[in-house]
Amino acid sequence: MVDITETLDCLGDVCPYPDVKSKRKVKKMKSGEVLKILVDYPLSAERIPETMTSLGHEVLSSEKEEGESKWTILIKIK
Amino acid sequence: MVDLMVLLSGILVGILFGFVLQRGRFCMNSAFRDIILLKEYKLVKSVILALTTCMIGFGIMGLAGIVSYNPKGFTLYGSIIGGLIFGMGMVLAAGCASGTTYRVGEGMMGSLVALLGLGLGAYMTAAGALSGAKAALQSVPITNADGTSLSVFGDLTSIFGLIIGAVGFALAIYFWVLPVMKEKGNDKFLDFSDLKVKIFNTGWPWYTVGIIIGIVNIIAWPLSAAAGRNYPLGITAGWLGNLKYLVSGDEANLNWLTWMVIGVVLGGLLGSVIGKEFKLRTPKDAKVLLLQFIGGILMGFGAVVGMGCNIGNLLSGIPQFSVGSIVVAGGIVLGCWIMAYIMFMRE
Numbered sequence: 001m002v003d004i005t006e007t008l009d010c011l012g013d014v015c016p017y018p019d020v021k022s023k024r025k026v027k028k029m030k031s032g033e034v035l036k037i038l039v040d041y042p043l044s045a046e047r048i049p050e051t052m053t054s055l056g057h058e059v060l061s062s063e064k065e066e067g068e069s070k071w072t073i074l075i076k077i078k
Numbered sequence: 079m080v081d082l083m084v085l086l087s088g089i090l091v092g093i094l095f096g097f098v099l100q101r102g103r104f105c106m107n108s109a110f111r112d113i114i115l116l117k118e119y120k121l122v123k124s125v126i127l128a129l130t131t132c133m134i135g136f137g138i139m140g141l142a143g144i145v146s147y148n149p150k151g152f153t154l155y156g157s158i159i160g161g162l163i164f165g166m167g168m169v170l171a172a173g174c175a176s177g178t179t180y181r182v183g184e185g186m187m188g189s190l191v192a193l194l195g196l197g198l199g200a201y202m203t204a205a206g207a208l209s210g211a212k213a214a215l216q217s218v219p220i221t222n223a224d225g226t227s228l229s230v231f232g233d234l235t236s237i238f239g240l241i242i243g244a245v246g247f248a249l250a251i252y253f254w255v256l257p258v259m260k261e262k263g264n265d266k267f268l269d270f271s272d273l274k275v276k277i278f279n280t281g282w283p284w285y286t287v288g289i290i291i292g293i294v295n296i297i298a299w300p301l302s303a304a305a306g307r308n309y310p311l312g313i314t315a316g317w318l319g320n321l322k323y324l325v326s327g328d329e330a331n332l333n334w335l336t337w338m339v340i341g342v343v344l345g346g347l348l349g350s351v352i353g354k355e356f357k358l359r360t361p362k363d364a365k366v367l368l369l370q371f372i373g374g375i376l377m378g379f380g381a382v383v384g385m386g387c388n389i390g391n392l393l394s395g396i397p398q399f400s401v402g403s404i405v406v407a408g409g410i411v412l413g414c415w416i417m418a419y420i421m422f423m424r425e
Contacts, residue, residue, distance in 0.1 A: 014172040043103040069355040
């Protein structure tokens with residue numbers, strides 16, 4: 001189990017809000033901290049991990065809840 | 079009387095289009111916006127693949143005499159300003175005309191609000207309080223000497239379209255698609271393993287989406303023409319027709335396109351239910367909802383003034399090399415960037 005530093009709730013948000021919010025959030029966080037992102041918009045759920053990887057952060061996990069349109073993404077800040 | 083064949087043909091193409099949009103997460107708003115916002119180019123590459131696919135298909139159908147090109151008109155101020163306002167509106171609305179439509183099927187109530195704005199804005203501009211502004215903006219039409227719409231290659235559009243489309247398509251595959259496939263360790267262009275999972279359970283890769291969107295538009299044109307509307311896909315005019323019918327009760331407003339847009343909602347619903355992504359949801363921040371409504375109205379205004387939205391002008395008009403459509407498309411991209419900067423990039 002990882003220690004989650006902060007949680008960003010993007011449920012109900014449409015694209016690009018989850019993308020922009022998570023990008024802004026990780027900028028403010030310190031190296032080694034873990035951000036948990038909750039998102040229910042498919043495009044953002046697929047793109048946030050890609051964006052984070054390209055920014056150099058580590059995607060610890062990205063999981064869709066069974067039978068539901070809801071994803072939990074864990075990012076470790078570089 | 080409602081013509082059942084027109085209804086069926088329109089609604090089935092719409093369901094196919096909506097399903098592909100939903101599974102492919104195809105959104106032109108994201109495509110253009112993310113060039114500057116996230117420095118992300120996948121979706122815009124997908125748009126370019128769709129356009130080049132259309133150019134090839136339209137070119138072949140034009141040469142074979144299956145369809146006759148019907149480019150949209152060009153008005154000096156209308157096309158520029160209509161495109162710009164549409165582009166700004168689509169960022170506020172969090173989706174272009176097609177994106178907003180299929181997301182209603184996904185259960186996104188913010189998109190429903192944007193869609194109501196789109197219909198209202200289009201109606202006000204086409205036949206209501208803003209029709210004076212529309213007439214003024216469209217007062218300087220630029221046409222050929224015989225009054226027909228200006229297109230880059232005139233009578234030679236089909237042959238030039240075919241050549242440009244084929245070259246563009248080949249370049250896109252060579253420089254963009256093949257490297258990605260090599261990276262994935264998948265050198266088969268069509269990989270039919272786990273097809274069911276790929277179609278229904280995950281989002282589609284951007285290159286598949288672009289090509290399939292193009293193919294849907296190619297199929298759509300002759301079917302739409304057979305129903306008395308000689309044009310490939312569009313969105314805004316369909317909602318405008320539905321709204322006019324609902325308000326006036328006059329069935330003359332219903333046509334292939336009005337059924338098609340309803341099909342897009344159903345296709346979005348189908349795709350999201352099968353992919354287990356359907357959920358009724360709304361933005362937590364009420365301000366977002368208000369912005370989506372305003373964005374919808376701006377899109378409706380821009381689409382009527384510019385004679386088409388991102389589908390009618392961009393996806394269907396550019397492959398016909400309509401000068402008006404190309405100008406509107408430029409305006410849409412620029413408007414999108416301006417609004418994305420104002421909303422998301424100023425810290």
